[in-house]
Amino acid sequence: MRDFVPSEKAHRDRVLGAIKATYREHGFDEIETPVMEDSSRLNAGLGGDNEKLAFGILKRGLTTADFAAATTNLDLIDMGLRFDLTVPLARFYATHRAELPTVFRSIQAAPVWRAERPQKGRYRQFVQCDIDVIGEGGLIAEVELIAATLATLDALGLEGATVRINDRRILTSMLSLFGFAPETHESALITIDKMDKVGQDGVLTELAEKGLPTDAIEAFFRRPMTMEFLPFGEAAIRKFTPEGIDIAPVKDLATIGDSLGELAERLTFDPFLVRGMGYYTGTIFEVAHPSVDYSLGGGGRYDGMIGRFLGTDVPAVGFSLGFERLVDLVEVAEGDQAQSIAIIFDADVDPKQLLEVKNQQIAAGNRTRLERRTKNLKPLLAQLDSEGFSGYALLSTDGLSEPRAFTARD
Amino acid sequence: MRDFVPSEKAHRDRVLGAIKATYREHGFDEIETPVMEDSSRLNAGLGGDNEKLAFGILKRGLTTADFAAATTNLDLIDMGLRFDLTVPLARFYATHRAELPTVFRSIQAAPVWRAERPQKGRYRQFVQCDIDVIGEGGLIAEVELIAATLATLDALGLEGATVRINDRRILTSMLSLFGFAPETHESALITIDKMDKVGQDGVLTELAEKGLPTDAIEAFFRRPMTMEFLPFGEAAIRKFTPEGIDIAPVKDLATIGDSLGELAERLTFDPFLVRGMGYYTGTIFEVAHPSVDYSLGGGGRYDGMIGRFLGTDVPAVGFSLGFERLVDLVEVAEGDQAQSIAIIFDADVDPKQLLEVKNQQIAAGNRTRLERRTKNLKPLLAQLDSEGFSGYALLSTDGLSEPRAFTARD
Numbered sequence: 048m049r050d051f052v053p054s055e056k057a058h059r060d061r062v063l064g065a066i067k068a069t070y071r072e073h074g075f076d077e078i079e080t081p082v083m084e085d086s087s088r089l090n091a092g093l094g095g096d097n098e099k100l101a102f103g104i105l106k107r108g109l110t111t112a113d114f115a116a117a118t119t120n121l122d123l124i125d126m127g128l129r130f131d132l133t134v135p136l137a138r139f140y141a142t143h144r145a146e147l148p149t150v151f152r153s154i155q156a157a158p159v160w161r162a163e164r165p166q167k168g169r170y171r172q173f174v175q176c177d178i179d180v181i182g183e184g185g186l187i188a189e190v191e192l193i194a195a196t197l198a199t200l201d202a203l204g205l206e207g208a209t210v211r212i213n214d215r216r217i218l219t220s221m222l223s224l225f226g227f228a229p230e231t232h233e234s235a236l237i238t239i240d241k242m243d244k245v246g247q248d249g250v251l252t253e254l255a256e257k258g259l260p261t262d263a264i265e266a267f268f269r270r271p272m273t274m275e276f277l278p279f280g281e282a283a284i285r286k287f288t289p290e291g292i293d294i295a296p297v298k299d300l301a302t303i304g305d306s307l308g309e310l311a312e313r314l315t316f317d318p319f320l321v322r323g324m325g326y327y328t329g330t331i332f333e334v335a336h337p338s339v340d341y342s343l344g345g346g347g348r349y350d351g352m353i354g355r356f357l358g359t360d361v362p363a364v365g366f367s368l369g370f371e372r373l374v375d376l377v378e379v380a381e382g383d384q385a386q387s388i389a390i391i392f393d394a395d396v397d398p399k400q401l402l403e404v405k406n407q408q409i410a411a412g413n414r415t416r417l418e419r420r421t422k423n424l425k426p427l428l429a430q431l432d433s434e435g436f437s438g439y440a441l442l443s444t445d446g447l448s449e450p451r452a453f454t455a456r457d
Numbered sequence: 458m459r460d461f462v463p464s465e466k467a468h469r470d471r472v473l474g475a476i477k478a479t480y481r482e483h484g485f486d487e488i489e490t491p492v493m494e495d496s497s498r499l500n501a502g503l504g505g506d507n508e509k510l511a512f513g514i515l516k517r518g519l520t521t522a523d524f525a526a527a528t529t530n531l532d533l534i535d536m537g538l539r540f541d542l543t544v545p546l547a548r549f550y551a552t553h554r555a556e557l558p559t560v561f562r563s564i565q566a567a568p569v570w571r572a573e574r575p576q577k578g579r580y581r582q583f584v585q586c587d588i589d590v591i592g593e594g595g596l597i598a599e600v601e602l603i604a605a606t607l608a609t610l611d612a613l614g615l616e617g618a619t620v621r622i623n624d625r626r627i628l629t630s631m632l633s634l635f636g637f638a639p640e641t642h643e644s645a646l647i648t649i650d651k652m653d654k655v656g657q658d659g660v661l662t663e664l665a666e667k668g669l670p671t672d673a674i675e676a677f678f679r680r681p682m683t684m685e686f687l688p689f690g691e692a693a694i695r696k697f698t699p700e701g702i703d704i705a706p707v708k709d710l711a712t713i714g715d716s717l718g719e720l721a722e723r724l725t726f727d728p729f730l731v732r733g734m735g736y737y738t739g740t741i742f743e744v745a746h747p748s749v750d751y752s753l754g755g756g757g758r759y760d761g762m763i764g765r766f767l768g769t770d771v772p773a774v775g776f777s778l779g780f781e782r783l784v785d786l787v788e789v790a791e792g793d794q795a796q797s798i799a800i801i802f803d804a805d806v807d808p809k810q811l812l813e814v815k816n817q818q819i820a821a822g823n824r825t826r827l828e829r830r831t832k833n834l835k836p837l838l839a840q841l842d843s844e845g846f847s848g849y850a851l852l853s854t855d856g857l858s859e860p861r862a863f864t865a866r867d
Contacts (some may be wrong), residue, residue, distance in 0.1 A: 048491035050549050052556050056487045072819050074826035077466050081458035081582050082492065082538075082568070083512075102493075103515040105534055107572050114527045123524070123533065124515055139460050146462050148840060150829065158492070162517050172491050187808040187827065194812055198819075306808035398597040398716035402604055409482050409608075416484035417597065419560065430558060 048172045054434070061379040062203065063156055063370065066176050069202045070154045073195035075178050077154040080135040083126040088138055090121065093352060095324045097130040100161035104128070128160040132177045133326075133349070133365060140181050140363075141356035150182040152191070156370070170371060176344075179365035181353065186299055189330050190306045192346070192366045196334060197310055199368070200343070203377045205336050208343065209313045212332045213320040214300060215347070217284075220293035221318070225263040233325065235259055240321035263289075279304040279314045287318045296329070303330070326352045330364065339376065344368035386437040387414040388450060391427070393443045394419065404447055428453055458582045464844070471789040472613065473566055473780065476586050479612045480564045483605035485588050487564040490545040493536040500531065503544055503762060505734045510571035511537040538570040542587045543736075543759070543775060550591055550773075551766035560592040562601070566780070580781060586754075589775035591763065596709055599740050600716045602756070602776045606744060607720055609778070610753070613787045615746050618753065619723045622742045623730040624710060625757070627694075630703035631728070635673040643735065645669055650731035673699075689714040689724045697728045710740070736762045740774065749786065754778035796847040797824040798860060801837070803853045804829065814857055838863055 051059060067077060089101050103124035106113075117123050129135050132155045140151065155177045163169050178195060180188040193210055200208040218239075222232050238253045245253070247268045254261050267289050277283035281301040288297070304311040322331040322345060331347035346366035354360035388408055392401055401417055408415040420441070421427050431439060432453040441448040461469060477487065499511050513534035516523075527533050539545050542565045550561065565587045573579050588605060590598040603620055610618040628649075632642050648663045655663070657678045664671050677699050687693035691711040698707070714721040732741040732755060739758035746753055756776035764770035800814055811827055818825040830851070831837050841849060842863040851858040 048493065050491070050553060051489040052553055053486035053488055056489050059489075060487070072824050073815075074824065076463035077470070078463055079461040079466050079469075081460070083458065083570075083582070102536075104538075105513040105515050105530060109530065111528060114533070115525045117524045118521060120515060120519065126512075128514075143460060143462055148828075148844075150827075152826070160493075172493070185808070187811055190808045190812050191815070191827065194816070302808065306812055308809065308813065398595070398600045398712065399718065401597050402600050402716055403718065405483075405601070406604070414482050414484065416562070417560075417601065418558075421559075434558075 049170060059374055062374050062377060065202050065379050066199050066368070067154060067156060069199040070178055070195055073191065073198065075152040075154045075195065077156065078139060079157065080139050082128055082158070084129055084135055084138065086121060086124050086127045088134060089127045089129065091355065093134055093326055093355065094130055097161060100163060101127040101130045102160050102162055130161050131159055132157060132175050132367070136177070136179055137353045137356050140353055140361070144357070150180065153179050153181070174370035176368040176370050177365055179363060181363045182361055184362035186302050186306065188364045189303050189348070192364060193307060193332070194310060196366050196368070197313060200334070203373060203379065205377060208334055208336045209315060210332050210334050211315050211317040211320050212300060212330065213317050214296040214330050215327050216293060216296040216329060217288060217318070218321065221289060224289050224291055225267070226260040231259055236321050239319055240323060242319045279311045279316060284316045287316055300330070322347055341372065343372055387416070387435060389416050389418050389431045389436050389439040390442050391418045391420050391439055395444055396442055404442055458580060469784055472784050472787060475612050475789050476609050476778070477564060477566060479609040480588055480605055483601065483608065485562040485564045485605065487566065488549060489567065490549050492538055492568070494539055494545055494548065496531060496534050496537045498544060498548055499537045499540065501765065503736055503765065504540055507540040507571060510573060511540045512570050512572055513537045540571050541569055542567060542585050542777070546587070546589055547763045547766050550763055554767070560590065563589050563591070584780035586778040586780050587775055589773060591773045592771055594772035596712050596716065598774045599713050599758070602774060603717060603742065604720060606776050606778070607723060610744070613783060613789065615787065618744055618746045619725060620742050620744050621725050621727040621730050622710060622740065623727050624706040624740050625737050626703060626706040626739060627698060627728065628731065631699060634699050634701055635677070636670040641669055646731050649729055650733060652729045689721045689726060694726045697726055706739070732757055751782065753782055797826070797845060799826050799828050799841045799846050799849040800852050801828045801830050801849055805854055806852055814852055
């Protein structure tokens with residue numbers, strides 16, 4: 048967990064503002080939920096491995112007898128800090144459905160918490176920027192999400208961002224063809240999800256260790272591939288999948304590509320994209336940028352999840368951007384800000400005169416900071432300059448000097 | 458704890474934006490700290506009664522043997538959710554002092570948590586807006602804080618806001634004069650703090666029950682008062698305090714009033730303003746507005762607190778506004794927002810055409826939402842109108858209609 052000093056906080060706010068503004072243009076609306084959720088909801092089996100990383104809130108009013116009687120953490124906690132924004136959104140939608148549009152497009156840009164072991168680049172409090180479309184079963188939901196996300200990354204200056212896409216139904220259809228029994232699919236997908244880290248041979252080894260059938264999948268890996276380039280579409284997807292898989296999700300992906308028009312150039316089909324969470328039911332995607340070797344975010348369709356809270360299934364698809372990764376990657380211009388001026392005052396100027404001068408500067412549209420005069424002005428001027436102040440004026444009991452820029456130091 | 462639907466979230470963001478913009482003009486800079494702090498810091502005796510209301514975070518990796526061996530909550534938690542923004546600020550300043558200006562003026566606008574019993578108007582997660590001046594021992598710090606706070610309330614349309622002010626040193630000097638031994642001052646102040654609720658007679662009764670000397674304070678309450686009006690200043694303060702008290706803090710308050718110029722009309726001296734927290738060392742204040750019977754915020758000088766974290770004392774004074782109270786009280790205009798348009802589409806329009814039309818609208822500067830056409834358009838149009846959309850257009854496979862305003866319904 049980290050503190051943010053003013054320059055960092057201002058940068059984060061500018062990046063967050065740019066993200067939200069683009070998402071708003073695309074018709075999404077921001078909501079907010081409390082940071083804590085009931086632990087029964089957080090531990091309902093929807094969060095995959097992240098559930099285990101949830102920080103638990105100790106119940107109030109417990110006695111030593113309660114402590115001694117507890118057999119698991121869950122006996123001592125009643126709430127926890129959210130580990131993602133999807134579980135809270137499903138709970139929010141179930142609570143507020145009557146107040147929301149039939150198809151609800153939400154923005155959430157808020158911190159989440161995971162009790163990770165401290166390591167470089169991993170934080171225990173970090174911000175996610177999620178957009179979700181709830182109540183739309185058609186592919187237009189995926190199309191809007193991908194278009195809005197790419198437009199947002201463009202607005203941040205990350206024009207080269209691309210989206211890898213797959214569909215859970217293609218994955219399970221492939222596994223069935225490869226001879227995996229349905230009850231082994233989840234275990235097999237956990238292994239296949241490691242392709243980036245361990246490669247094809249590593250995946251084959253781990254599947255064999257699990258006692259799963261590897262012959263067909265090995266043959267698929269080793270088949271001769273033509274090198275011809277195919278634009279994103281049905282032909283490209285068929286090229287990277289085995290013969291005989293379910294064709295409906297392939298046609299859906301092709302429709303998404305066709306609907307995106309020129310943006311389809313930035314889509315890639317990835318037959319081994321899995322995504323960790325068990326709740327995905329259809330399309331899944333991740334976004335990448337050539338300047339970094341990690342994913343900037345991802346998402347997918349989770350049509351069964353809202354039903355867990357509402358009782359009736361509602362289609363839903365979402366996309367989450369990892370804010371900390373974007374913050375480190377982008378520069379956002381400061382825009383039209385008020386100019387800042389420092390009033391450097393002598394020790395014998397009284398507070399009344401100080402406030403009058405400050406108020407005059409504020410009335411003239413200047414952001415104004417008072418600074419006590421130091422014996423050597425240079426370090427003070429250098430600091431003000433580095434903080435982005437546009438100039439300064441000296442105030443003595445005789446009155447205020449003309450404002451000066453830092454380039455014309457005396 | 459509450460959810461915020463889009464209209465509420467947008468209102469909260471506008472109010473928060475107006476507060477931060479005014480504080481920024483006045484030379485304050487925003488920082489951010491994590492929501493969790495080490496429980497040793499949260500429970501260091503700085504938070505008064507609020508410490509007991511801190512939510513604790515269960516340690517990870519505990520066993521049933523750990524549960525059984527625990528004798529207090531503190532054995533099971535290592536962190537807690539902050540109950541205010543002052544303790545985290547003191548810790549932040551001690552950590553980052555070298556990166557900050559000599560006199561550091563901070564803005565914090567962030568949630569805090571208290572495990573209050575659920576009751577109307579009390580929330581367990583709520584936002585505080587704090588400004589603090591750290592490193593300035595002179596009265597200009599108080600003057601800047603009061604001026605910035607009144608300007609912020611003015612910007613929110615609460616022009617009639619007033620500030621009640623006192624000084625801890627006046628309170629303790631009064632108590633000494635009234636015959637209270639120094640070691641009884643804290644207990645006496647806790648009782649005097651209830652003046653608003655129980656009145657002068659209630660305060661006298663409770664002091665007597667505590668075995669404290671009430672003769673002198675009773676005589677002070679019952680003395681004849683002239684009704685002449687005195688503007689804020691030394692004469693007014695002397696009128697409301699007993700003869701013989703320490704004159705230095707009286708003169709300080711008078712200087713603050715004099716420095717504030719016309720704003721001094723909005724200052725009132727309150728000899729029985731106490732403020733609950735034990736860490737205040739000098740001036741204390743609360744802000745009120747005639748439209749409500751509760752305080753909108755308050756603060757004071759706490760010169761000893763930063764030393765608890767840093768080792769050397771640093772002067773500090775702060776002001777906290779209760780955001781939830783302001784949100785309910787004010788209207789903030791929406792400002793120059795992009796106009797919003799809804800594209801109401803027939804079921805047979807394909808996703809590609811939908812995205813093209815949406816992108817054209819976005820490129821023309823319109824915030825754009827897609828809506829499926831309903832059999833009866835009226836409820837849909839009424840909902841869009843109530844959400845602030847400026848118009849709509851109908852999209853069929855034949856193309857897009859002219860945009861229409863909601864006032865010209867067909």
